[in-house]
Amino acid sequence: MFKYVVGAMLSFWAFAVSLVLILSGDFAPRLGLNILASAAHRVHEDDLRAVASANRIELTFQYLEAPEMRAALDNEVFSDVVWPMTSLWLPPEMRAQGVAVLHMPVVLGVAPDIAEDLGWTQREDILWSEISDAAQSGAFTLSMGATGRTDDGALAVLGALAAGWGDVLTPEGLANPTAQASARHLLAQVDRSVGRADWVAGAQTQAVIGFEGDILSAGRPLHIVYPADGLAVADAPFALIPGRGAEQAQAYAVLRDHLTSGALDARGYRTKPAMDAEIFTKNGARPKLPVDAIALPDPQVARDALTLAETELRKPALTVYLADMSKSVTPEAFEDQKEALKRMFEPAILRKHGMDVNARDVNIVIPYAENIDQPISAEGNRAINLDFAQDQISKAVQSDSVSRDAYYALYEAFEAMGHHASGATLSGFDPRIVVLTGGETLDNTKEALYAHMAQTPYASAVTIDVVAIEGEVPAALTTLAVSTGGTAHAAGLLRDRVMAARAGN
Template identity: 30%
Template structure:
């Protein structure tokens, strides 16, 4: 019996049962029960499956989408947290945050290995097609030699990056049974990780966005480390667009797997717990697991065979192997995870060169400017930044350019000195609103800073980015000149412009800049701090 037929029979039986016993909708067995789930954005495609169960059972389920670090922070609150269940991308975030041991019944809903997606032509040139013995060390050596441009997400802001990073550490430590603090203190392990991250050409705060950017700008990328499921989705889009697909390389060592655990937060409510267990059982049922498998996620596959794998999804020519045994590295202890993430953010990652372009025009008067100043404290105050794993590193360069009718003077801080960064924050906090809005002139000033850094060598070995925050439509007098300059300048072509839109910002203008530079638009709405944090996570 095929998965499709099996799924149809289950649905038919459910309909018959509902008709005979009055189940479903408002009359379901869990009617009136409310469940609040905080989940990683990786699970957004599964939201419809959750709501299908809710309608059938008469329950009400609300989903809140947060990043991995924020989910861990929510778990840290214990029973005082706002949610009944947690669904991060990886069990390490439960281990990271659950000091009070309030999460129970956690079970993996699906699995997605974190692998290397590499242009097939490059994989052929490297002799990696058809091999299952390519190691993390091989990947690192090829990337460091310039064989391909490597993109990946931030290990401190995205689960795919964090999972890959933990796998790297295992590989560089000699594949121990369990990663320890002693391994993290090993100078050779640190040096190998630093060398690998130095070869990263593009950083991102989102696995899904990175895949979309690869499709939209295939000329800017050669390879990315990402979820197997994202690599599948990326390849399907690339092939549809007539582009070269990626070949998937599963590292022979240091392999990380996102296990997507769904767990219940014990608060003493038996009806909620029963509803949670029913939802979990639904997601683990053979029909739903078959649906997940058909979408490119590895599942339990009870009663299913990999011969049922749809070839349009699990395409063997792409290097995909659903029958391959997946043996992920173990999740380290909480203190090791914490130290590994701190070490990445403060010492191992590729340093950043970030230019903040801040709108202080008249329309920013009052609440918007106050919120901007508070939000900048999250990245310029080292103590507050550390709480969000946004710590500055000694190699970082931070530049702030305020603007209104014209750009103000650029203020630059090199390194992670707390006093210097707090001094810069004090200058931001002293800014006054006034004047019109000329974003294009301000971006020209930001580009000039980066071009000067390229000439004096201070841009070397750093990831550049411009992060612009604005609340209004810009004067377009300088638009064409800036776009031409971005195209003509090597620095302009290689520097993403991420934009934070608040109030009446012209998203058409901002999206054009994002598209030209492979940047992302963040809509702040009432949460400027959240948008600013998100943008910072991309560099």
């Protein structure tokens, strides 16, 4: 009898708990929402997931870097919601669907003591030309997002072009020598060009040009300078794709209302032109945005501007690839490595990834195992040079040696770069070494490499990225890469890892 009573009581309590859950809505179906977002918005994911969880919304994010987002929008590869950094890239018919949830000006962040020395802390009339002149004089080292790879880099160059033109950028303005000189002067001063959206927090230079919110939340105090003659502002449109159902519309509205509520303000992400958050009262940040932000140009003019910046205005890239030819690399991975390297000499592929070939670019492949083989190089963007390099890479064969010495290969990479130095500097280039490795490396030349780097004036300007052909990047090479501002790449397809390294991702 007792067990029946207990069973009845348990059944009653189960019924009661279920009733409470039903009445509270906890058994209600979850609303699914897929968001195609700029990689720059990844910093807001945890916040949005918390809101979604509280409202029984199941979120799926897909993040794209700037050129991939532009391609997705062009080809109408949509999800339920698209969230680019700027409505500049939205198809015209979708612009009315987007709600501007952020107001993100592209600004200069500079070390406060340097801003003080320059007399900038009490000024609000600083021009792009003054910023460029100060960097050229050596007042500070400068990082900026790559114009073709990042939205902050793209908007910065649009701002500099507009400053030189003096009006909304048009095809005539884009062809104007003064406008081009303004952007070229700025890009010539960039010491580190980075091709990913989340680059600001890891920047090692004394000054950065990027989105205001990223600089304010970067973890180090930087004085904010708003260019007075070419302030570009991203609006981060949050857009529901037409034709989605009522459930998606409901979930979208919850997130949209949260994003526009001011919830992100305290971290430095401006959700309206005039702000109350304390973070906008320090280090030169302005609670109220200047009213003279530039009007963004026609989208086609903007795209033409990015092409011009990549092909003619930016610093040329000086990139040395170290190709692991050791026999310990499996034959399949060895062929994958060759195919990945050939893509670095294919303008159409690079263009898809926001990296048009510049007429002054220099690309060098140094095959290595225990020793190095004859370098393969191509200067400029002439098809005959690029095709020859691809042909030479195709013909490359593996070494008989099963060992590799990446440190010796790096020594030779710095030596190869020295042929392009001017006055013991590489200031005329954006220099990068990409090390491809199949695993652990001999280290008997490691100390010699570090000594060589310490004694070579231009070595500190070179970023080193390391790409694992198979497995993981050795810890010692990861440490070396990070010390130069570079990255170790071990995830995804090999061709994508090499592309990411070349792009400064």
